[in-house]
Amino acid sequence: MKPEEFSKAVDKGELASLYLLYGDEPYLVERAVKKLLERAVDPSFRDFNLNVFYGNECKGDEVFSAAQTLPMFAERRVVLVKKGGELSAGAMEILLSYVQDPCPGTCLILQAEKVDGRKKFYAEFKKRGEAVEFKRPYENQLGPYVRDEVRAAGKKIDSAAAELLAYLVGNNLQELVSQIEKLCIYCGKKESIGVADVKAIVSDTKVESVFEFTDALGAKELPRALRMLTSLLQDGEAPLRILGAVSRHYRQLWQMRELLDRRLSPAELAKASGINPYFLKKVTDQARNYTVGELKQVFERMLELDLAFKSGALEGAAFERFVMDACRK
Template identity: 65%
Template sequence: MKPDEFTRAVDKGSIAPFYYLYGDEPYLIEKGVKRLLDRIVSADFRDFNFNIFYGNECKGEEIFSAAQTLPMFADRRAILVKKSQDLSAAALDVLLTYLQNPSPTTCLIFQGEKIDQRKKFFAEIKKSDCLVEFKRPYENQLGAFIREEIKACGKRIDPAAADLLAYMVGNNLQELASQIEKVVTYCGGRDSILMDDIKAVVSDTKVDTVFELADAVGEKDPTKAMRTLYTILRDGEAPLMLLAMLARHFRQLWRVRELMDRRVSSAEIGKSAGINPYFLKKVMDQARNYRTAELKVIFERLLELDSALKTSGGKPAALLERFTMEVCGK
C-alpha cells in the first residue's frame, strides 16, 4: 500500500486489523501512526484501549495477548509496536499466527525502519496490502510537502518562499516541520507567508552565508568565495553540512547545464530541474560558467573531499580552501 492510499483509507475510516509502517523517513512514519491512533482510539479512553510495546524488549506472546483483549467503552483498541525491526524470530512466528486470524476489534500497528520480505511474517502483511513504506522525498517533492504543512496550519505560502525554505533546510522533514512551525508563529495573524518571512526566521540556521559561498563558486569569483568560506569556518559551520550544500548546488548546475546544451527552453528547464522562476536566471547564468565535463570532475572532487573529511584525511579548512580555489579556476 502506498502512503497516499493509506492516508485516504484511514481518513475514510477504513481501518485494517494490522499495519506495518516503515521506511527511511521517521517524520512521515510518526504522522502515519498518529493518524491511525487519532482515528481508532478516543483520547478520553486511550488509557483503557492503547498499549505500546518495543520490539527489542518484548515477547511475541505479550503482544498477542494484548491484541486479543477486548476494548473497554469503545469499538476498537490499538496496539503499537515500536522498533519492530528488533522483534526476534520467535516473536515473529507467534505474531504470524495472530496475523492469520486477527481480532476484529484491534488494530495492531508495527512501526519499524526496515523489513525482510523473505520472511513469512512480512509476506503475510504484504498479502493483506498493509505494508506501508514511507520514503524520504526527493528535493523536487519538498514544495508539495511544505504547502500541505502550511495549509494544515491555516495559511498559504508564496511558491518562491516555499522553494527558498526547501533550499535552505533540505529534505530533513523533521527539521523542515520545525522551521515551518517557527515561520507560522512568526507570521501571527497573517494568512500568507512570503520570502521575507523565510529569510527572517530560517536565517538562524546560518545557511545564508553558505548560499553566498555556493553562488560565489557558481560565479567563479575566487575573492568572494574565499572571503565567504573564511567567514563560515570562523563561525564554526560543520564542514560536512557545508559540503552537502555545495554538492546540492553543483548537482543543480549540472542538470541545468545539460538541459541548456540540449537547447531546452528556460520554462522547461525550470520545470524539469524543479527550480522556481525566482531563482532560475541566476542558476542558468552560473551554469554557463561550467562545461559538463568540468562538472563531472567537480563531483569527483566532492566525493574525494567527502571521504577525506570523514576519515580525517587532512585539516577541513585546508581541504575546503583547496577545493574552492580549484573550482574557481585558481
C-alpha cells in the same frame, strides 16, 4: 496503500487490524503513527489500551499476549511495535500465527525504517494488513510539499516563496515543518506568505548560511566561500549536512549545464529544468562557470570528501581543499 490513501481512510475512521508503516523518511512515518494513534485509541483511556514495544528488545509472546487482550472501556486496543523491522526470528515466528488471524478488537502497528519483504512474516503482514511506505520526497516535490503544509495551517504561500524555502532548507522535513510553523506565526493574520517573509525568518538560521556558501561555490567566489565555510564549521554545523547541500546545488548546476549545451531558449530552460523562475537566472549564470568535465571532477571530489569525513579525517582542512578545487578558474 499509498500515504494519501492511508490518511483519507484514517480520517474517515476506516481502520484496519494490521498496519506496517515504514520508509526512509522518519518524520513522515512518525507523523503517520501519531495520526493513527489519535484516531484509534481514546486519549482518556490510553493508559489501559495502548501497549508500546521495541522490535529489537521485545519477545514475540509479550506482543502476542498484548494483542490478544481485550480493550478496556473502549472498542479498540492498540499495540505499537517501534523498530518493527528489527524483530528477532523467534518473535516473528510467534507473531506469524497472530498476523494470520488478528484480533478484531486490536490494531497492531509495526513502525519501521525498512523491512525485509523476503521474510515470510513481513510478506504475510503486507498481504493481510495495510502496508504504507513513506519515501523521502525528491527535490522537485519539496515546493508542492511546502504548499500543502502551509495550506493545512490555514494560509497560502507564493510559488516562489515555497521554492525558496525548500531550496534553503532542503529535504530535511523536520526542519522544513519547523520553518513553516515559524513562518505562520511570523505572518500572523496575513493570509499569504511571500518571499520577503521567508527571507525574514530563515535569514537568522544556519540554513541561510549554508545557502550563501553554496551560492559562493557556484559563483566560484573563493574568498567568500572559504569565509562562509569557516563560519559554518565554527557554528557547529555538521560537515556531512553541509556537503549534502553542496551536492544538491551542484546537481542543479550539472543539469543546467547540459541544458545550456543543448542551446535551449530561456523558456525551454525553465520548462526542462523545472527550476522556479525566481532562481533560474542565478543557476543559469553559475552553470556557465563550469564545464561538464569540471562538474564531474567536483562530484568525484565530493565522494572523496564524504569518505574522508566518515574515516575521521580533519574535516575543516579537507573541506577547504575541496572548496579551493571547486572554485579554481
